[in-house]
Amino acid sequence: MRIVIGGISHESNTLNPIITGQEDFVVFHGEDMLKPGLFPGASARGIIDALQEAGCELIPLLLARAVPNGVVSADFYRASKHEFICRIQEARAAGTIDGVCLALHGSMKVEGLGCAEEDLVRSIREILPAAVITAALDMHATITPELLAGVNGFAGYKTAPHVDCAETGSQAARMLLQTLRTGKRLYTAYQRIPMLIAGEKSESEAEPMRTLLESCREIEKHPGVMAASLLLGFPWADNEHNGVSVLVSVLGDDPDMIKTADKSAAELAAAFWDRRRDFAFRTEYYDSVTSIKTACRAVLEGKEVPVFISDSGDNPTAGAAGDATELLEAILSMIDTIEKLPTPLLYSGFYDAPAAAACIKAGIGATVDATLGGNWDAVNGKKIPFRLTVKNIVQKYGPYQSDLVLAAYRNILFTITSKHIGFGDPELLPSLGVKAEDYCIVTVKLGYLEPCFRSIAARAIMATSKGCSNEVLETIPYQKVRRPLFPLDMDMEWISEAKR
Template sequence: MSKRVLVGGMHHESDTFNPIICGEKDIWVLRGQALLDHKGEDSVSGAIAMLKEAGYEVLPSLIARAVPNGIWDRNFYEALKEEFLGSIRKALPLDALCLSLHGSMRVQGIGEAEGDLLRAVREICPEIPIFSSLDMHATVTKAMLDNCNGFVGYKCAPHTDTYETGIHAACMTIAALEGKLQCKMAAVHIPILIAGEQSETSVEPMLSLMASLKAIEQREGIISCSYLLGFPWADVLENGVTALVVTKDDQKLADDTAKELGTLFWENRYSFGFYNETHESADAIREAGNSIRQGIWPVVISDSGDNPTAGSSQDVTNFLKLILSDPVLSCLDPPLCYQGFYDSEITSLALKAGKGKTIEGLLGAKFDTKTSSPLPIKALVKEVVPHWQGAQNSDLALLSVNGVDVVVTGSHVGCYDPEMMRVLGLAPEKCKCIVVKLGYLEPEIRAIAKRSMLALTDGSTNEIFSRLPYVNLQRPIFPLDQDFEASLSLII
């Protein structure tokens, strides 16, 4: 009789500076057979495929995901958690669980979700192996370590190896069930805050750090090595980078290797920086204008401080106001395209009015009223697209606002895909300037840009951490604090 392994998990990056509460309308869930039938490039799909190939009976629970946003609504989380635990109880007896977790999900009144969920799972399954993949930006906690046999994180940023990481987690599960390992795990906390825009794995120092990680993973007795970078836009005590190691059966090897990896990362702390062209907001606008005058376009600017794919509110208007006051970028032909603002009220007005009509209202700052203020607009509706599947069925509208084309969305969505512009009737390749609420550029939009730059704009994903009101971080932590030596202690 084949062994029975349950799969499932929850995935979210929760920005504690974002006032939006991530609720039922923001979260999509795959359950049961739909989860088994799902053929994605994500970690849970990799785990399912590997377990099936190895001849195991795979029992599906649920996988819940949302675009990075504010912390989760407690009631909805508790309902999903109980559904998840109920599926485990129903599936018993089980031989193992192979999960897909993010590692930086937060819940109202609870705090870390993964530790809370794993603790409850372990109460139901006190003896069987539990393994999980993690996002590279996981924030590792003692509760997570105490209630899981082993973790493995993504090794690529952008995350192009999610499927492979799911396979890795499944292989660890299989090895444990076949009696080939009695896992020992160790994790070292490294007091560093680091953003994704400084830690792409195709450039230094992450390129060399990940090469070292993979080389150490080939040593005898090592099952997995991970650098888990934490999530800098969460004001939580445990934040920072983690070096995590899983061995076959040797705790000392796990401890020593985690400390070795921690020391290596700490020694490279001054090597991290913005490797893309980076400017303060006003300077980015000036440089974009200079580039256009020189015939170098499209210019793509990242509104990095209000990046919804990193958890910001997607409604900060400060950079748009600067553009509207600029004599060059506000008067381009074709117009500058700004993608995009989460404003369900303005989007609904546009859809109700229809293409070719004029609407009036207040754009933006529906959620983040501390960072910016609403922008009064009288706008021509150039196009509307209800329920666009490319953005979780969000309504879209394209507005002409004082010489600038502004995309508005009815839901909190990622703004990285140039297809969003295309469905609204624009040809992004013909635009002289595009602004996206994004951090580092995704490949699809990068391919369009003749010049790209990251603007250090305002919002709850501000890239200059000293501009954020941290209260709960354990100090000292780099780069907020500079002159200290890290203890690089094990999380125990």
Template structure:
């Protein structure tokens, strides 16, 4: 009887804005090893996976943030290398990653990571990567992998399905004993995720083509990467990768999707109406008079921690407090949130109902107006699995959420921990881009505010220096090179 397949699993999962002053360190990451790492994957008991020996390396995952400290990345890359060396010969490696990690001093972090893996395993094992569609596919990373796939939805509701697909494709390829054919098309488009939601066109139809193409004879997988707009690196652009058992079918799949992506470039628009923060507030304060439009959501998109923002720019909060309807209490509102562990520590020992005077935010990203003075009443204190110790300070009609750790208020349970039932308030401003599913379902209406921050949605305002140019929409009058790169 032949021995079982041996597949190692690990990765570093984060997207990093190089325009954010936040530095991501080991303290920002949730790290799993050993049986705890394998327990993340409920498909290990499926028939196709049950007779595989799965070897856990290390997996580190963080909320998006700024670039990763070099020593932090180097330590995990070294641990992955050491784990592979200790494991002995493996047939395959599953990389569970995001794909848009930036590391201080590197310009292609995932390319470096797959090179580290290959330095230990050599070229014989197959490497399969599961990625976010907002990741990047450099030539170096493409060359180092045998199979690549990514999410097909934004917001991402198929995260675990994608990881299972990457693992299953790897196991099936190993059992066939045929190294997959690969084809890559770089598409010179760079767009924020808020313009490429698969809820709306053209991304809806573009991604709907993926399973149809994947079903063709000779094709294993097809994937479209939007790329990551908030890193100033040459690899940041759209990409299409197809893998298959037939070279011609694989190349045709990549060519077709690449051409469709490029042809749709002018049709991409924001997933919701946009405006300045003041314009959005003008609309919101009128809208909340209509019960059908409450709660009204405003996305403070430029400082969205879900894309890498520092999570402490106070611009949107200042604009809310400047509105007499909110400051005076005739409109019930929530601001979620600012990270400021110092401010939380100052008030967390007080009883709810205590008067408080604080300066909040602006400690990481000091864009105007910087640290903001607020005076109010301590409304609630709670521990959150993402934000740590969190507090709510009531200022007039506004509950200001302040957290000990960076977090994104994307789930209704996080609001409830601080005593807020979202459907009982008029207005919620949240540091987010497109509304995640629970908020989208709860919203009576919403707008996306083009606010300042490390993930500014107005890409023309960002100081790019190292992107591969030309790239749409920063450049418009050029012919795209949609050359299909194949391997082997």
């Protein structure tokens, strides 16, 4: 079987003014995608492994991925799609294409265009109108009617934080293989639930997600069901399609299978809606000022160390700018208390290319005047002036080749990145010679703590800070989402088809 594989994957935060461009993406072209060991743990890995194991001939198109950020540049998207399409046309000229398996996010937005996935699938359909297309999606995917019509079968992640991406990729690949081997068509049942959920209220190990995802796995035990997915949408992308989706993809489009799929999807949607008020933050959380006061008090009273504070409103891994300063301003407003802490307060960190460049130019040990913050997020960030002492520098770090700087101001130690790479990477601080556990207060621009931090945090506080990943969705000035929408319209009613 000749199968086309590829994907352009990004989670685009429409509140963040940064345009995610070519320099932000890591791109693998054609055969480069098939080098062994690439993308460990990603859906593309699962797709490639499953199809190769089945002895398929793979036609690799292009795989592009970037850290979540603002919407994607139209030029980059157009060029990537062009390459995608050209490679499909070449492959089709050389012989029949049996199927397409895509590694997508589902909430990628392109400047001036909107939903990238539906545009990409539409373009593929123009060339391969009858081909079977399956897709692996992120749990934060947004389903649009056209995407639903263009793709035959979907599989979404069932974990948040996402640790089952490769598994989901192989599920999408197996679905494709099954339909091609049996000649049975795929059918996907769909239910939209008019609801938005903050990422930090929907970890898969916490209720109610744990039970709801267990229901997905139960549905998948029915004969013929290839995947049952709960896709939560992406709350920081203001668009008319935002909401929660239930998708149940089944093998066979006879009336019985269709009925099974529709009924399962409707029942799962009803169960989800019934538990809408149970979604809650799992960690203790406060506004920025209270968060820092609480952490300082705990440290100075000799209680828990280290205390972690998530700057959750400006979480670059949720597509925020990474340079909002509301929490930093709260810290600076009590600098006298910060000075009394037994170790510096570690703040990881800020995406600030000019500050990183100034520190690198000055060199390790030098003192430099620079501003931190407010380059991009002008709503929630200010350019705050500091006299920084440069403590360490690492250049061209990681796959995105970001420069890293460690710099001190009074009793605060900052990490600064030259690229928008986020701060959840367990290797980032060690590469700068920093052990987070040595600091009494560690502030991270993250939402829920990554396992590397959770394992050492004596206490974890989430600051519901202001920024492009503001967790308090009720306070976001949405313009485009379809109303009514829970929890913006707290008392709205909605009845799933299962109960109608």
